[in-house]
Amino acid sequence: MTTDILRLDGKIALVTGGSRGIGQTIVRDLVAQGVNVAFTYVSSEEATKSLEAELSANGRVKAYRSDVSDLTAIERLKAEIQTDLGRIDILVNNAAAFVAKPFADVSEDEFDQVFGTNVKGPYFLVQHLAALMSEGARVINLSSGATKVHVPFTSLYAASKGAVEQFTRLWAKELAERQFTVNSVLPGYTETDWMADLPSDQKRWMAEQADFKRLGSAEDVSRVVLFLASDMGRWVTGQHISADGGL
Numbered sequence: 464m465t466t467d468i469l470r471l472d473g474k475i476a477l478v479t480g481g482s483r484g485i486g487q488t489i490v491r492d493l494v495a496q497g498v499n500v501a502f503t504y505v506s507s508e509e510a511t512k513s514l515e516a517e518l519s520a521n522g523r524v525k526a527y528r529s530d531v532s533d534l535t536a537i538e539r540l541k542a543e544i545q546t547d548l549g550r551i552d553i554l555v556n557n558a559a560a561f562v563a564k565p566f567a568d569v570s571e572d573e574f575d576q577v578f579g580t581n582v583k584g585p586y587f588l589v590q591h592l593a594a595l596m597s598e599g600a601r602v603i604n605l606s607s608g609a610t611k612v613h614v615p616f617t618s619l620y621a622a623s624k625g626a627v628e629q630f631t632r633l634w635a636k637e638l639a640e641r642q643f644t645v646n647s648v649l650p651g652y653t654e655t656d657w658m659a660d661l662p663s664d665q666k667r668w669m670a671e672q673a674d675f676k677r678l679g680s681a682e683d684v685s686r687v688v689l690f691l692a693s694d695m696g697r698w699v700t701g702q703h704i705s706a707d708g709g710l
């Protein structure tokens with residue numbers, strides 16, 4: 464048996480929302496395993512440029528400004544990836560929008576932003592990119608612990624991730640004929656930018672919800688994504704895997 468049990472070297476990945484947070488860590492971890500990584504971003508120009516500059520010393524990484532909720536942008540991205548990379552072996556649907564407020568106060572714009580980014584985005588991305596994906600490719604959808612732990616004020620976000628989990632189950636069936644695996648990863652409370660302005664007692668409460676009594680890190684989640692992307696995960700499909708320290 465080879466000692467390179469991940470067997471990721473030379474693979475090609477696309478990660479949506481790689482400029483910050485969990486997506487940025489997934490990009491770093493894939494590059495460290497020898498994967499050529501394309502990632503998308505929308506507004507974090509500075510973080511994107513510095514990530515590209517840092518990682519291009521160790522491997523091949525390229526950023527694409529592309530709003531996942533915009534079908535024309537998805538079509539353009541497909542053409543660019545086809546020219547630049549030729550194929551995709553690993554697609555990580557990570558980009559997402561988050562709104563937390565009483566459902567009575569949610570506006571139409573907020574509804575469209577959350578469903579546009581979290582539901583329409585991955586749906587049409589996979590629909591358009593499937594043709595570019597290799598036999599045995601991996602689709603990894605970031606869902607959320609919000610689909611199983613019901614916290615008030617998250618109905619819009621949780622419903623969007625519920626849709627993602629159904630995509631996972633059903634795409635796994637449809638794409639099995641090409642040997643794709645399709646899985647969801649459900650992070651718990653994970654320390655990224657959205658927590659920056661939260662009061663410390665709220666963060667303490669979130670940490671207490673996990674059996675391990677701490678907040679998750681982006682690395683905690685990325686390790687599970689790496690497993691699913693790798694040869695280790697080849698017999699796992701149609702699953703929802705929690706990465707939440709026992710939330």
Ligand SMILES: NC(=O)c1ccc[n+]([C@@H]2O[C@H](COP(=O)([O-])OP(=O)(O)OC[C@H]3O[C@@H](n4cnc5c(N)ncnc54)[C@H](OP(=O)(O)O)[C@@H]3O)[C@@H](O)[C@H]2O)c1
Nearest residue numbers: 480482483484485504505506507531558559605607653655
């Ligand atoms: N952090 C948590 O506690 C937690 C818990 C459960 C699930 N999750 C899930 O884990 C994933 C990553 O979460 P995170 O906390 O790392 O998020 P984050 O820090 O808010 O980062 C979101 C990323 O998505 C990108 N993005 C947002 N809208 C986009 C769009 N329309 N098109 C393309 N890219 C877009 C952002 O790019 P720009 O900054 O360039 O705009 C950014 O890179 C998400 O799917 C989230 O729902 C997170």
